[in-house]
Amino acid sequence: MFQCTCAPVMPKKIKMFNKIAELHKICFPHKPWGANEFRDLKKSGCEIVASDNGFIVWRTVLDESEIITVGVHPDARGAGIATAMLGIMENEVKKAGAKKIFLEVSTENAPAINLYKKCGFGQNGLRPKYYDGTDAILMVKDI
Numbered sequence: 001m002f003q004c005t006c007a008p009v010m011p012k013k014i015k016m017f018n019k020i021a022e023l024h025k026i027c028f029p030h031k032p033w034g035a036n037e038f039r040d041l042k043k044s045g046c047e048i049v050a051s052d053n054g055f056i057v058w059r060t061v062l063d064e065s066e067i068i069t070v071g072v073h074p075d076a077r078g079a080g081i082a083t084a085m086l087g088i089m090e091n092e093v094k095k096a097g098a099k100k101i102f103l104e105v106s107t108e109n110a111p112a113i114n115l116y117k118k119c120g121f122g123q124n125g126l127r128p129k130y131y132d133g134t135d136a137i138l139m140v141k142d143i
């Protein structure tokens with residue numbers, strides 16, 4: 001199902017939320033989110049960009065944006081998809097007036113930490129035991 005790389009779109013229909021939930025479960029098997037959670041995030045003002053291979057969700061409040069979740073199908077990793085989605089997000093939030101992007105990432109998630117550093121994020125703090133006993137690094141990028 002997730003074999004082709006489609007152009008990312010902003011989902012509006014439940015069918016697309018189902019696909020994102022399926023992909024989220026593959027990326028985060030220990031804490032999957034359902035289609036309704038993605039639909040509720042969208043309804044609550046979050047933006048979602050997704051393709052067959054990846055998704056990114058963010059929220060912008062005034063001049064600050066926060067990455068809520070990002071994931072790429074394991075078969076499609078290492079090909080620049082997350083980097084591309086972060087680029088799309090950055091363009092969108094700039095247009096919405098954001099000046100900074102924040103995120104939290106587990107200290108044990110080296111691929112994601114490397115991704116964010118490569119995309120220009122720097123460490124801005126530490127949240128002890130944020131994820132079930134694991135610390136989170138707070139990262140920020142000025143845009």
Ligand SMILES: CC(C)(COP(=O)(O)OP(=O)(O)OC[C@H]1O[C@@H](n2cnc3c(N)ncnc32)[C@H](O)[C@@H]1OP(=O)(O)O)[C@@H](O)C(=O)NCCC(=O)NCCS
Pocket residue numbers: 027028069070071072073076077078079080081082083084104105106109110111112114115116118
């Ligand atoms: C983190 C994740 C989104 C990266 O997606 P991706 O499409 O493979 O990332 P990219 O191909 O754009 O890689 C960009 C950079 O990230 C880093 N990176 C990606 N995968 C890596 C790995 N397995 N090990 C170390 N660094 C890695 C590298 O710096 C890479 O740059 P390079 O290719 O020039 O070395 C993906 O591994 C994933 O979905 N993981 C599970 C979900 C998750 O942890 N999400 C983040 C939660 S905060």
